[in-house]
Amino acid sequence: MRSTSIFTAVLASLLAALPTGANAFEKLEGYFIAQKACEAYQSKNKQTNPGNLKTTPSMAYEMIGINKAGGDYFQVRIDDAPVTEARWVSTTCGVHVIRAGTITVEPTDPTGPFTPPAGEESLDNLLTLSWQPAFCEIRPGKSECVDLNNGLLPHTSRQLSIHGLWPQPKGNDYCGVPASVKRLDNPDTWHLLPAPEIDADTAEDLAVAMPGFASHLHHHEWIKHGTCFFGAGGADEYYDDTLLLTDLVNASGVADLLAANVGEQIEGSDIRAAFDQAFGAGTGERVLIKCTSDQGRVLINELWISLKGEISPSADLGELMLAAAPTSMGCSRGIIDPAGDQ
Known part of the structure; x- marks a missing residue:
């Protein structure tokens, strides 16, 4: 009798923890009319897209539902799609119709270019650098990850x-x-965001140093973060400063340590020690290590580097780091993932 009551209590607790209807998938009738060529994902979270399918403008697809009431992804049926015919498509890519003339979700579009407000240049910043092969283990459908996993981005x-x-x-x-x-x-509509105004040299360097450039990550980073940087040179200065800092890290023993241990597990303390060696004692305490899990493996995914002070061509990276407050280590150890699907 006692075991039955415990089971009932546990079951009630589990049911209470389930998502409410407000966050649940909502079935829809009718059709999705594509207005743009957009990725049709098997998994909207991992952005996998077997067959690299895209919607065809003006074509109607059978509607299955929306990820939640007022959500941002429709699920539609694409005939003969590999793996699964049920695919996720951004709601900004078209409209849901039940019958002619009954649009239920209007697509959104930018109102045009805008000028960020003026302000004093940010002196408190976080430089976030990725180990791209680890990122691509969890986002293999991204354009840059397809290239990386096909051996096209060895750097x-x-x-x-x-x-x-x-x-x-x-x-x-x-x-x-x-x-x-x-x-x-x-991610589905980053290409529609206002493009950052950067010169040809900056764009060329960024396309190499930021593989996500292929997926318009530079649009997103500028809109979300760069607009609050307030450098006098606008987007071009924002990205020139980012490239400068990244080059300093990649020219140091930090990058050497990672490259020498591809496929191996390393300690977070070793990464921090490499910063101390390259940029001065104590700089390693300003580095937060981020990890991600993939099929039971713990992969080092990103390094978040705290900085305080004005970023300029003459700035000393070690001084910028030491001026910032220490941070926790984060992930204590992880694998340096090799390129390609593991």
Whole structure:
């Protein structure tokens, strides 16, 4: 009798923890009319897309549902799609119709270019650098990950790649960005965001140092974080400063340590020690190590480097790091993932 009551209590607790209807998948009738060529994902979270399928503008697809009420992804049926015909498509890519003339979700588009407000240049920043092969284990459908896993980006196993430069404190983002633009800030519609105004040399360097450039990551990083950097040179200065800092890290023993241990597990303390050796004692305490899990493996995914002070061509990276407050180590150990699907 006692065991039955315990089971009943546990079951009730589990049921109470289930998502409520407000967050649940919602079935829809009718059709999805594509207005753009957009990725059709098997998994919207991992952004996998077997067959690299895209919607065809003006074509109607059978509607299955939406990820939640007022959500951002429709699930539609694409005939003969490999692995699964049920695919996720951004709601910004088209409209849901039940019958002619009955649009239920209007697509959103940017209102045009905008000018971020003026302000004093950010002196409190977080440089976030990725180990791209680890990122691509969990996002294999991204364009840059397809290239990497096909052996086309060998430099990503020798150096860190740019994720972004984030003015602090956390939450200091989207400065002066209109709501109509913010609504487009999801991976499926990054290409529709206003492009950062950068010169040809910066764009060329960024395309190498930031593999996500192929997926318009540089649009997202500028809109969300760069608009709060307030450098006098706008987007070009923001990305020039990011490239400068990244080059300094990649020219140091930190990148050498990672490249020498591809496929091996290393200690977080060794990564921090490499910063101390390269940029001065104590700098390693300003590095937060981020890991991700993949099929039972713990992979070192990113390094978050705290900085305090003005970033300029003459700035000393060690001094910028030591001026920032120490941070926790984060992940204590992990594997340096090799390129390609493991």
